Amino acid sequence: MILRRTALFLFFALLASLPLSGETWYIRHDGGTRSSKEHSGQCDGKTDAPYRKGSGQHCAFSDYRYLWDDQTYNSDAWVIAGGDTVIIHDGPWRVGWDAATGKGAGYTWCLGGGTSGCSNPPIPSGTPAKHTRILGENYANCGTPEATDKSKLTQIFGGFGVWTPLNLQGAQYVDIECIDVARHSQCVFFGDPPVPAPCNRGGPKDDYDSDGVVTDVHTHDLLLQDMWIHGHVGRGIKGPIGGLVTCTRCDIAYNGGAGWDFDDGNGTPSVHATWNFNYSTIEWNGCNQAYPGPGAISCYGQSNGGYGDGVGTPMGMCLATNIDHSKFIYNTQDGLDLGHGDKGTDCPLTITNSIAYGNGGGSFKWGGNENPAVFTNNIAIGNCVRMSEPIPGQPVTFNAHLADFCRAEDALPFDFRQGGTVLFANNTIVSYAPTTFDIDCWDPSCSDSTLTFKNNIVLGYDNPKTYNLGGKPEGPGGFYFQKPSGTSFAATISSMD
Numbered sequence: 469m470i471l472r473r474t475a476l477f478l479f480f481a482l483l484a485s486l487p488l489s490g491e492t493w494y495i496r497h498d499g500g501t502r503s504s505k506e507h508s509g510q511c512d513g514k515t516d517a518p519y520r521k522g523s524g525q526h527c528a529f530s531d532y533r534y535l536w537d538d539q540t541y542n543s544d545a546w547v548i549a550g551g552d553t554v555i556i557h558d559g560p561w562r563v564g565w566d567a568a569t570g571k572g573a574g575y576t577w578c579l580g581g582g583t584s585g586c587s588n589p590p591i592p593s594g595t596p597a598k599h600t601r602i603l604g605e606n607y608a609n610c611g612t613p614e615a616t617d618k619s620k621l622t623q624i625f626g627g628f629g630v631w632t633p634l635n636l637q638g639a640q641y642v643d644i645e646c647i648d649v650a651r652h653s654q655c656v657f658f659g660d661p662p663v664p665a666p667c668n669r670g671g672p673k674d675d676y677d678s679d680g681v682v683t684d685v686h687t688h689d690l691l692l693q694d695m696w697i698h699g700h701v702g703r704g705i706k707g708p709i710g711g712l713v714t715c716t717r718c719d720i721a722y723n724g725g726a727g728w729d730f731d732d733g734n735g736t737p738s739v740h741a742t743w744n745f746n747y748s749t750i751e752w753n754g755c756n757q758a759y760p761g762p763g764a765i766s767c768y769g770q771s772n773g774g775y776g777d778g779v780g781t782p783m784g785m786c787l788a789t790n791i792d793h794s795k796f797i798y799n800t801q802d803g804l805d806l807g808h809g810d811k812g813t814d815c816p817l818t819i820t821n822s823i824a825y826g827n828g829g830g831s832f833k834w835g836g837n838e839n840p841a842v843f844t845n846n847i848a849i850g851n852c853v854r855m856s857e858p859i860p861g862q863p864v865t866f867n868a869h870l871a872d873f874c875r876a877e878d879a880l881p882f883d884f885r886q887g888g889t890v891l892f893a894n895n896t897i898v899s900y901a902p903t904t905f906d907i908d909c910w911d912p913s914c915s916d917s918t919l920t921f922k923n924n925i926v927l928g929y930d931n932p933k934t935y936n937l938g939g940k941p942e943g944p945g946g947f948y949f950q951k952p953s954g955t956s957f958a959a960t961i962s963s964m965d
Contacts, residue, residue, distance in 0.1 A: 626677025786812025
């Protein structure tokens with residue numbers, strides 16, 4: 469009897485220790501309207517099956533928006549719970565009104581508010597043991613370790629003035645995988661003159677959205693994997709973060725403002741932030757994507773009403789960063805700009821096995837509080853007037869209004885605080901930017917700071933097109949040390965070809 473009771477106790481203890489299994493929800497075009505205790509509809513969304521007949525059936529939802537909108541007045545609560553999984557079939561799936569005025573067929577979405585507030589509310593948070601997951605149907609074989617097959621992505625898109633089709637503000641322990649985040653138009657917010665035309669924000673609205681993905685200081689333990697975020701009038705991803713965010717096999721491309729901008733527009737600093745960016749690409753930002761494509765219909769520099777950083781940060785930033793096997797290419801301003809990393813003491817930076825080229829500004833750039841910094845096995849090509857010339861695959865007029873080439877007059881700038889360290893090793897640097905390495909000390913003295921520079925190949929070219937951009941005949945300068953009088957730091961330079 470005692471043995472039986474002990475066995476039962478251990479059995480129930482084991483059950484209590486197992487993670488609870490969340491529900492799985494399904495979206496497919498042949499599903500039905502949302503049914504719940506509060507709302508009479510055709511399907512409960514919990515079975516991967518089409519709608520047949522009747523109400524309250526076990527079948528998929530017929531619209532992605534049913535996950536948080538049951539089409540009753542001012543109702544915007546997710547039907548899923550934390551730790552649940554959503555599998556989205558088919559596509560594309562619209563977020564926002566269905567019509568330019570919100571009337572007619574599109575009126576039942578966003579009841580009680582305008583389309584700009586029609587994005588999803590905060591996604592129910594998972595737990596460390598069981599994340600909430602939003603998955604495209606091919607998530608299990610969406611990519612190899614090195615690349616994503618974009619033909620397998622499920623698309624969601626924003627339109628008719630919606631703020632963002634994927635609101636990740638407050639997302640915690642959430643995975644988004646195998647998703648294409650886009651828009652279906654080519655009007656512009658950034659650029660002067662606006663080509664092909666400015667977005668009509670009045671009524672009827674043009675079919676645009678502002679930013680692809682939005683985060684905030686409550687966003688953490690977020691995985692973005694096998695994603696293509698492209699074509700938005702503002703940023704691909706916008707906002708600070710509040711912890712770990714990992715992007716694996718992401719392509720952030722052709723966003724009119726910038727690629728990934730950690731500045732929400734108010735300079736809100738990130739909190740305890742760690743950013744992992746692996747096997748990913750940030751490209752052609754500052755350029756407006758042609759719809760339905762291909763390529764850039766127009767690109768702009770800062771002096772022509774544009775922006776164009778591949779990655780941008782606000783002042784007051786502390787961001788622990790790990791970048792591996794990634795690309796920063798053809799952005800109209802800097803490729804990777806972490807140069808505002810000026811706060812905090814726990815902001816290590818590691819960039820490995822990555823490449824930057826074709827950017828209008830610098831290639832890789834970081835601030836003094838990104839420390840210690842490890843920059844190894846990378847390729848940085850400072851061909852900062854490249855986008856002034858034709859580029860295969862792009863319309864011949866993509867750069868008709870593009871300016872600000874070599875805007876910062878350097879290829880690879882980085883900074884120190886007192887006690888800071890940089891390991892710069894095993895890299896290849898090829899440049900005709902006026903200055904190759906632009907290095908600054910942000911403290912009265914950096915006498916206890918160390919730059920270790922070894923086993924790098926550095927090749928400079930004389931390019932007459934840079935002469936009116938700060939360059940001089942006979943090629944670029946090598947090291948330019950910005951420092952107040954009397955400031956110094958230790959530098960070990962060896963094995964440089």
